[in-house]
Amino acid sequence: xxxxxxxxxxxxxxxxxxxxxxxxxxxxxxxxxxxxxxxxxxxxxxxxxxxxxxxxxxxxxxxxxxxxxxxxxxxxxxxxxxxxxxxxxxxxxxxxxxxxxxxxxxxxxxxxxxxxxxxxxxxxxxxxxxxxxxxxxxxxxxxxxxxxxxxxxxxxxxxxxxxxxxxxxxxxxxxxxxxxxxxxxxxxxxxxxxxxxxxxxxxxxxxxxxxxxxxxxxxxxxxxxxxxxxxxxxxxxxxxxxxxxxxxxxxxxxxxxxxxxxxxxxxxxxxxxxxxxxxxxxxxxxxxxxxxxxxxxxxxxxxxxxxxxxxxxxxxxxxxxxxxxxxxxxxxxxxxxxxxxxxxxxxxxxxxxxxxxxxxxxxxxxxxxxxxxxxxxxxxxxxxxxxxxxxxxxxxxxxxxxxxxxxxxxxxxxxxxxxxxxxxxxxxxxxxxxxxxxxxxxxxxxxxxxxxxxxxxxxxxxxxxxxxxxxxxxxxxxxxxxxxxxxxxxxxxxxxxxxxxxxxxxxxxxxxxxxxxxxxxxxxxxxxxxxxxxxxxxxxxxxxxxxxxxxxxxxxxxxxxxxxxxxxxxxxxxxxxxxxxxxxxxxxxxxxxxxxxxxxxxxxxxxxxxxxxxxxxxxxxxxxxxxxxxxxxxxxxxxxxxxxxxxxxxxxxxxxxxxxxxxxxxxxxxxxxxx
Numbered sequence: 001x002x003x004x005x006x007x008x009x010x011x012x013x014x015x016x017x018x019x020x021x022x023x024x025x026x027x028x029x030x031x032x033x034x035x036x037x038x039x040x041x042x043x044x045x046x047x048x049x050x051x052x053x054x055x056x057x058x059x060x061x062x063x064x065x066x067x068x069x070x071x072x073x074x075x076x077x078x079x080x081x082x083x084x085x086x087x088x089x090x091x092x093x094x095x096x097x098x099x100x101x102x103x104x105x106x107x108x109x110x111x112x113x114x115x116x117x118x119x120x121x122x123x124x125x126x127x128x129x130x131x132x133x134x135x136x137x138x139x140x141x142x143x144x145x146x147x148x149x150x151x152x153x154x155x156x157x158x159x160x161x162x163x164x165x166x167x168x169x170x171x172x173x174x175x176x177x178x179x180x181x182x183x184x185x186x187x188x189x190x191x192x193x194x195x196x197x198x199x200x201x202x203x204x205x206x207x208x209x210x211x212x213x214x215x216x217x218x219x220x221x222x223x224x225x226x227x228x229x230x231x232x233x234x235x236x237x238x239x240x241x242x243x244x245x246x247x248x249x250x251x252x253x254x255x256x257x258x259x260x261x262x263x264x265x266x267x268x269x270x271x272x273x274x275x276x277x278x279x280x281x282x283x284x285x286x287x288x289x290x291x292x293x294x295x296x297x298x299x300x301x302x303x304x305x306x307x308x309x310x311x312x313x314x315x316x317x318x319x320x321x322x323x324x325x326x327x328x329x330x331x332x333x334x335x336x337x338x339x340x341x342x343x344x345x346x347x348x349x350x351x352x353x354x355x356x357x358x359x360x361x362x363x364x365x366x367x368x369x370x371x372x373x374x375x376x377x378x379x380x381x382x383x384x385x386x387x388x389x390x391x392x393x394x395x396x397x398x399x400x401x402x403x404x405x406x407x408x409x410x411x412x413x414x415x416x417x418x419x420x421x422x423x424x425x426x427x428x429x430x431x432x433x434x435x436x437x438x439x440x441x442x443x444x445x446x447x448x449x450x451x452x453x454x455x456x457x458x459x460x461x462x463x464x465x466x467x468x469x470x471x472x473x474x475x476x477x478x479x480x481x482x483x484x485x486x487x488x489x490x491x492x493x494x495x496x497x498x499x500x501x502x503x504x505x506x507x508x509x510x511x512x513x514x515x516x517x518x519x520x521x522x523x524x525x526x527x528x529x530x531x532x533x534x535x536x537x538x539x540x541x542x543x544x545x546x547x548x549x550x551x552x553x554x555x556x557x558x559x560x561x562x563x564x565x566x567x568x569x570x571x572x573x574x575x576x577x578x579x580x581x582x583x584x585x586x587x588x589x590x591x592x593x594x595x596x597x598x599x600x601x602x603x604x605x606x607x608x609x610x611x612x613x614x615x616x617x618x619x620x621x622x623x624x625x626x627x628x629x630x631x632x633x634x635x636x637x638x639x640x641x642x643x644x645x646x647x648x649x650x651x652x653x654x655x656x657x658x659x660x661x662x663x664x665x666x667x668x669x670x671x672x673x674x675x
Contacts, residue, residue: 061095202214301330405577433518
């Protein structure tokens with residue numbers, strides 16, 4: 001009898017052989033380890049099996065899956081194909097399809113899934129995978145049919161139900177989509193797998209309540225299976241989707257500490273680093289990944305983003321083109337190309353490709369890219385429609401409560417009285433090194449820093465998180481009852497001295513040239529902390545960037561923020577947030593007076609030299625003509641303004657809101673009297 005016949009349907013067939021009994025135990029243990037994400041341990045057990053039975057199909061197959069998780073697709077394909085030759089197990093065909101699918105080879109993946117369901121028609125996972133690949137290729141009718149077959153096989157198959165709901169919604173079958181969703185939300189989870197999968201489904205549905213419940217389901221799943229790395233990853237994804245990048249990074253680090261070779265997590269971690277403006281760290285991680293697997297498309301796309309941030313748009317475009325040679329419908333590459341150059345014609349094929357991605361997957365980033373293109377082309381109605389759809393998708397993943405935010409602003413104003421600041425600032429640093437540039441996002445803070453940091457005695461630090469970290473004492477919950485702002489009431493003189501020294505030590509890295517006497521910190525949201533800043537640095541300058549409220553809000557609404565800014569994806573939330581910003585800045589101005597210099601964006605654009613001289617004088621510096629050549633400043637710019645800040649002054653952004661007047665009624669109503 002051949003060895004191939006000794007093994008069938010996941011069971012060893014020679015119980016009289018004690019070695020096979022032992023190997024069965026090893027195999028089951030290895031599977032458990034692999035499911036929980038402990039790849040290296042599982043690999044060791046599979047190799048033990050293969051030493052005893054070299055062509056044992058399951059061991060070969062799951063070893064291939066481990067290589068797949070580690071990002072070594074060539075080795076993964078080798079072992080999976082070998083397992084298929086040793087056994088015609090439908091699971092092997094389905095998993096081979098998964099490998100092909102993740103490499104963008106969806107047509108080939110579909111062939112493998114079809115073989116799988118031919119061998120085993122009642123195989124819900126294979127039908128689900130088939131539906132996913134059809135969806136990726138835009139064959140939504142076939143995708144719907146495959147998802148339905150998956151649900152026929154398993155009525156409570158949560159992943160297939162939310163995949164089906166997504167496709168039905170995209171096809172415009174809204175009644176059917178609602179019926180599918182009703183089936184989803186009535187499922188009562190009874191295991192960690194069910195909690196985990198239902199959480200994934202609710203995350204897909206979105207909305208404040210569903211997102212809140214998603215986190216609770218993931219937490220419950222962790223209680224039932226505390227060693228399951230896949231749940232940690234799902235929770236990290238939830239935080240990432242909700243723009244809570246700090247929390248996502250913490251979880252990804254925890255997973256990588258346990259499994260350093262978990263390739264997919266390394267990719268996600270590096271992408272989060274980019275979103276969190278930790279560009280140097282991100283580039284280091286991606287370089288390591290590409291050294292191991294130079295053909296990895298996701299890693300290449302992240303490297304393209306890094307080049308774009310550094311201002312090398314040509315290199316970013318080259319990477320995108322290279323990716324598209326392998327996967328012509330790759331969304332990341334197409335989106336990158338949209339932001340790396342200005343599209344000059346409505347006939348540009350990039351527009352049609354982005355539309356196909358948006359229609360197929362409801363990917364918000366492709367819709368933001370389309371909005372950018374249509375705005376460049378002067379097609380403002382089309383642009384707003386794209387931006388609105390993008391924000392609707394994004395807002396479903398976000399939790400935000402405007403009343404809680406207003407209460408937070410009340411607390412800041414009530415705590416930071418003028419008397420308290422005068423009392424505590426005596427213990428602060430006398431240093432004049434930091435210059436704080438504050439305002440809302442998209443209010444001109446990047447342009448202001450470019451001008452000032454072009455001075456020979458100034459270095460630009462960019463958007464630094466040190467003030468927020470110190471003010472909150474390192475806690476994640478900005479509005480925690482015992483965090484900021486109440487924490488200032490507990491600080492001792494030595495605490496204030498230590499925290500000011502910590503900040504100065506952190507920014508010392510920006511002493512890039514001899515003679516530097518000012519370093520800019522242009523984190524816009526530092527306006528929340530101006531009372532705290534004035535305690536730590538009584539002699540520091542604060543430049544407040546102001547812009548037309550409607551222009552500012554619209555520009556934020558058009559921006560695909562990847563971290564924070566949860567208020568920005570809904571015009572109603574955005575308007576109320578902006579009113580709270582105005583309220584707080586008016587309060588700071590009333591108690592800090594001349595320590596804050598207000599700079600109007602319109603003045604920077606229309607009277608650039610006069611405004612630049614005003615800022616330089618406020619910083620206590622002699623005039624430097626280089627400040628008028630700010631667009632030649634080649635420092636890294638890690639914000640949404642990365643392209644604009646490297647161009648000479650242009651005026652097309654002034655009164656931009658008038659082009660979109662008919663679409664922003666709710667915003668105008670909330671901000672009436674402010675613009």
